[in-house]
Amino acid sequence: MLRFIVRRLLQLIPILLGLSLLLFAWLRALPGGPAQAALGERATPAKIAEYNETFGLNESIVVQYLKFLGRAVQLDFGTSTRTGRPVLDEFLDRFPGTIELTVAALVFAIVIGIPLGYVAARRHGGVVDNTAIIASLLGVTIPVFFLAYLLRLLFAVQLGWLPGSGRQDVRIDATHITNFYVLDGLLTREFDASWDAVLHLVLPGIALGTIPLAIIVRITRAAVLDVVNEDYVRTANAKGLSTSVVRRRHVVRNALLPVSTTIGLQTGLLLSGAVLTETVFAFGGVGSALRQAISDRDYSLLQGFILILAVVYVLVNLLVDISYGLLDPRVRTR
Amino acid sequence: MDQAPGDPLLRVEGLQVHFPIKRGVLFDRTVGHVKAVDGVDLSVQRGTTYGLVGESGCGKSTLGRAILRLSEPTAGRVWFDGVDVASLKGEPLRQIRRRMQMVFQDPLGSLDPRQNVESLLAEPLRAHGLGGDKAAISTRLRELLDAVGLPTAALRRYPHEFSGGQRQRIGIARAITVEPDLLIADEPVSALDVSVQAQVLNLLEELQGRLGLTYLVIAHDLAVVRHISDVVGVMYLGSLVEQAPAEELYSSPLHPYTRSLMSAVPVPDPEVEDHRERILLAGDLPSPANPPSGCRFHTRCPWRQETRCDDEVPLLREITLTPTGAGALGATPAAVRPAVGGPHLVSCHWVEEIHDGRLQPKSPEEVAASQGVSIASGDTGHGTDPLIAGVDEPVGFH
């Protein structure tokens, strides 16, 4: 197992190298190149020349790339054009929010998705099943930002049940230690702050969780249908085991294998910045920062964020792989 | 091997096929080999049938494929009609493939599901520039179908519309389209129902008689092999342990493995079943990646001796013995066709002693005990690459 992990980690190296090369090339291919991207509206030919001189852009492209890589390895992803802060700091400021949101979305998707998928499979062909299928199809076809607006219009504005933006009511002067607001509230025993942060996660969590929900329902349903027809379930029944043991030990346990992979993949996707959802909910996470960077043409921030997020994504996928190995003895005991 | 009288159509010398087992932290290193075929010598005379038997995973298919160069041999030579197939490349190889054809185990899987029978059969003709114009091809196809007993109406149908036996007929028809000399049949009937199995076996025999084909028939079913072979080779873990003319092999199997194999095959006859001696083997086939030292069979052999067996690889040597009823089976020496002779070859250190009854077999329990824990070969599970697994889901935009 350890060997497998090390191997997978090492296999990441070429991917990450390629990725950095791609993003390096991307910045260079932008109209006007990196100097223009960095200087933006202040760029004059003289300034650009000076900039190129300062940052070694007159050197050979290989040297430039190596330097870029060298900085990236030391976690120096440059500075944001707009704020002038190191990209990494910007990222770290916002990532906790995105993680909280991702967790909220996943909780929503899993808590509803797995039971729904299971029930749909048990009632294969029935009303619940058809409803679940249609709902899951709608889940993937409804534009997320539209759903987000609808949710907010209904629950925040019309009904006023839930907060419709941000991560925490600003009137709660909460102390922030880790930047995970829910956690911070617990740590500082400001439970109202925690609860408020949780409430703020509800609507964006639902909006963001819709696609994973739809996919989890579908995968769970398919997996349960597959497993139910497996020979070993028949064997279990032939052994006269009680229904609950058959379901728990033989059906659900095996059906959850593909579902867990799916959840892992979705985690990767969600962590890579829920650009649309965070924007609509003015949620202080990575996604809204990306959105801002697009409109500000903050290329260095975009480059850095995309690089970091891709690494996060790849690492999460690796974790998924490893956890799959842990879950499935066929892989684990190899 | 220098025993070949006349001129064998196919001669295999020291053939080895090793599949590397790759593993490694960053770069795949070869950490070992699956010795699927590990030094096989055999020759097949023109117009005869050579039957190859052995348990699953012993390397039969790999040997067949290596002869056709569908797998790359690691070492050894394959002489086909005087040409070393193992050294051919490119166009000459393609050309010689016309003369050596293959019939596969899974009749459906070996037929392109998108082609109808007509284009399936015409393809080899076109590939080799045979058959001439359209009309000629069409006539030829009709002849072929007739030869394998299918109606002309079959031409426009697709493989999935046939029954298993009919598919196998198509497979055979396709193999003989290009008028090959050698036909390698890998488990040609094992996927078929018994009733259909017999039809196909009969067809194969009939075609051999009509077209003068040479067969190398691979099967795990000893009865099937016996039924159609002139010479039979028994494989165990990548090498031949015994080879003899069919009748002789069945009347007096010499290698302990062959003996137990034969005793394990059930015969649909209560009289035989009730009275025959069973030699049960201990444990399972060892992994070809890590074959036992010395005699490959020693881990399961009821006659295993303290000396030689564990460390000395037995040679495949010629034995001449008079059958003394050692074989448990009442033989029916019905020589229907001129017996294709050949020596009786066995690779066992103790053949003579066993044959004479000087050595007595041990029970499986004793064998297992003497070997310690029996060697289990596990199936390998598979990991899912999340990147692959993810792709057929819609790309979610959040």
Next chain:
Amino acid sequence: LASCASSDRDESGDTSAESGGGTFVFGAAGDPTMFDPAFATDGESFRVTRQIYEGLLTNEEGSADLAPALAESYEVSDDGLAYTFSLREGVTFHDGTEFDADAVCFNFDRQYNFTGLAASPAASEYWQNNFGGFASTPDVPSLYAGCEATDPSTAVITLTQTTSRFPAVLALPSFAIQSPAALEQYAADELGGNGDALTYTEYALEHPTGTGPFKFESWDQGNSEVRIVRNDDYWGDPSGVQEIVFRSIPDGNTRRQELQAGSIDGYDLVAPADYQELEDGGFQVLPREPFNILYLGINGGNVPGTSANPALKDIRVRQALAHAIDRDTVVSSLLPEGAEAAIEFVPPTVDGWTEDVTRYDYDPAKARDLLTQAGALNTTLRFYYPTDVSRPYLPDPAAMFEVISKNLTDAGFTIEPVSLPWNPDYLDAVQAGQADVHLLGWTGDYNDAYNFIGTFFADAGGGKAKAEFGGFSSPEVFTALAAGDAEPDVDARGPLYEQANKAIMDYLPAIPISHSPNALVVAEDVQGLVPSPLSAEDFSPVTVG
């Protein structure tokens, strides 16, 4: 200082009891960059620094006129070059240090003496736009001659030439007075350039120190929240709320819904479409008097390295453009109530506005005629418009683009749309003369016509106007503008500017479209927020509840 940074809710509860308490949450449209106004350029940063700092002068509440602030009064020498300010006494900075004339001079000298990155256009844009060069750049003329603290409460600032800008610029947040002690302590001038952009100083990010009614408390960048708290030692009326939080909510709909949901108390840049709904919902929409101009910029095509449509050099084509635009419909349908069609580039409230300019009424047929005469029927115009932005004069650029583009098509132009994100791409492109025609506007900094028309159409050097207008050269326009700028007597400038306006509308270097109010909105229980035409609201009188 440490006590400033850490606020304790329980403690501050006492003080709020006597002088009004609570928190006012304001929805801003974007994040500030930092809080050293000398380096700031954007409205969101200024909105915050205005509450923390004060300048020598300020604007009168609800108007663009000047009013005393840290300077109680000033006198101008006869030649218009020396300004003597008598300063308010007993004022302290948030760090407890004394405000005096030395502090004033320290601030002006500080900016004049910027070097290196601080002197780069990226950093000190307002200084360079208003005062010109630095001590270190003798080849770039500077308006600033020096500052002298004649006594602790008197500071004299001398200029190198007369200008219509002075002293109005002193009300700009960039020239507010900051604590010399804090500036030095936190090395406020030592900008860094790391990798690819400027990095701001600890001062600008964490320790902005002024004299204003609010003290800086914290800036949560991840969550886009700036917190300022009441300055209990403020010399003037104490602020109505204990704390103000500026929350950045870029999306206009979200801002509205958040107000409706009660999580914020007010916000800026209200979409005109929402006025009615908000008012119906009991919210107070506070329109700012229009102090802006939206225009269709025209590229006359004299900028090297760009390729504008040459047809635009023809006055008839420009006139056709002017006649093609249906200003009245634009104003009634796209802009909020109170907007008006523009006949020239200054708003009617500004001295120098005149009715007496050439008018171009909506007349598509005439436009088509003019085009035909010019032989330019169906000529293709690359029409630039910005995305991702809402400006006071241009609440919905896309809609504006669509309508005007349709107007132009109807009149016989062919339109090739180009959209770019506002900052920096769009501004860069149009200011470099990339567009044939484009949408842009201006909100005045202070009440002087030159701030509008001079900014656009003055000679930008070499006898050519700015690249944005294709570097056109019109001696009539240039001389008329220069005359106005050089006139030290405020009252005498009016007629001169009227001349300039007429010349401009005859030459038509761009087409004025509208002056439009924009609005803030606050909840029903918010009092005391007075909208400023300059968007320079003072939040200290605000009370909640």
Next chain:
Amino acid sequence: MTVTTPRPGAGRRDRIDELAARAGQLSDGDGGESLLRSAVRRLRRNPVAILGAVIVVAFLLVALFAPLLAPRDPYAQSLLSEVRQGSIPGSRDGYLLGVDQLGRDVLSRLLYGSRQSLLIGVVSTVLGAVLGMALGILAGGLGGKVDTVVMRFVDILLSIPGLLMAISISVLLGASQLSLMIAIAVTQVPVFARLLRGSMLVQRDSDYALAARALGVRRRRIVFGHVLPNSLSPVIVQATLSLATAIIEAAALSFLGLGDPDISRPEWGAMLASAQSVLSIRPELAIYPALCIIVVALGFTLLGEALREALDPKFRR
């Protein structure tokens, strides 16, 4: 099969032989049914497929005949003068669904919008599929080093989440309809490449490919004549599903301001994005295009799922 009564006097075996011939399928009759045709037959019997196909065809027809169907010029701001901030004229004579915030007929814009939306969907999917398949064929057909290199490249593309990739491409190319389509296409490229390659690898190792090799069929013919055609099913399914995603993605990119700069051109995504500003006063303006997007995407998804089932060997026969 009908129950036949015996013919008196028929020979001893005749009747049985006849039966045997009839039971054995090969007697005669019309030609065989290819997999594709039987897939189509199964599709035709599948109500889900029919629903999907009806939706898709209906929208295609609308797109094709938009000029005939649309009651008005979708560009004409005919009621602009009646539009006030905060009030937009609703449904009335000649304007079935009312007008948008610029006084244009919503129905006509929706009808014309189907053209742009479907165009974006189709072009980007085709582009993505073609590029992806080219990579897939290269990897799956040549194998070895080429395979490794191509697949590493695909891995790298896959390591950037879809939306970020689309954003990067749009930013790089600048806003235009073409760059929108390219951006969406690029996100699809690795998906198709992997899918086709995986499927080709399976087919390449299949017995029939081996059989073809044993028959001496040339490699090019094996790859293009056997392996590729048999590998296409999942690609076809994916393409159908991708059409749905492409339309949704286009809306998302429009929302982010990375869409077509010619915003007056009717396109559902852009209509939806721009209607957000009047959501509270005229929610229909957002709901109509959103519904169009959802329904079309649903149509393609249903069709894709049905295709997947029809082409799946598990369901054959």
Next chain:
Amino acid sequence: MLEVDDLAVQFTRRGEQPTRAVDGVSFSVAPGETIGLVGESGCGKSVTSLAIMGLLPQRGVQVTGSVRLDGTELLGAGPRTLRTLRGKDMAMVFQDPLSSLNPTVTVGTQVTEVLAEHRDMTGRAAQDEATELLDRVGIPDPRRRLGEYPHQLSGGMRQRALIAMALACSPRLLIADEPTTALDVTIQAQILELLRELVQGSGTALVMITHDLGVVAGLCDRVHVMYAGRVIETADRRPLFATPRHPYTGGLLGSVPRLDTGRGTPLTPIRGSARDTIPWSQGCAFAPRCDNAEDDCLTEVSGSTVPLEADGLRRELRCRHPLHATPAAAGAPAGATAASSAGASAGSPSTGSSSWSSSEGQQS
């Protein structure tokens, strides 16, 4: 002990003709007896066994007839009753040992869960009992194996483990559905030997399902030959192989190459394939492939089996034109050549009436 009477199973799939997979099957098994159910693929063997165990899917299946275990009717019984019977009184071993074991649960758990369910054994006791069981079926080092996963076991051991589970509660009835088909001959021999030993002496009745006539020949007391969902011939082992009466049984025996007959002994296949059947409602399903068929095979539906008293043996047959029609044949010497002679008598070459069917016929 087990009595199956007129069991029929019909599958109805939406939009398709219902298929009768099992059609009036009757047989009974006594304690300690081993019976064989043989027939080609798809003839309904597995469906029969699943119907007995009550393991057929709930929907789309109609089961009629009667299945009685020690007089208890199983067909109408509720799921709860069935569950208590299954695993305890009747157990089953399936064909594919790998897929029949849950890959994510250790072998030990899969054994002990039966003990927990039916014998209330948990913890140590269950562990010990499981070890005992594995040891009994000949798995070496059983304690270690308990903690392993199915994929870590070899094919033969997996099948042994399955048998151990089936035997955990010493059921009175064991149904083995092709337990050796997926295994090599040498392993098959081991498993058959194991079953033989387990059944002998324990009084367990064994229903052996297989398509391999050889397996039945050595193991079963009584054999039921199935074709197209019906039992077409039933006989004790020896008479069946000695004198197969149904042309199908004869054909099967004639088709199998035998290890003890030499090259050149002709095979006499049945023509056509299992697809070439007609519904029983139209006559004898085997008629189209039958060389003995007469017109009346189609006219009069050969309904129930005919007990043949003639040879004085317990024998039932469903055929109007059986082989060895004369009682004399019953006394024909049984032996090594019996099958081939049976085949030869059945396989008088047909007179090539239609080119298609003749070519499908024998070729020797």
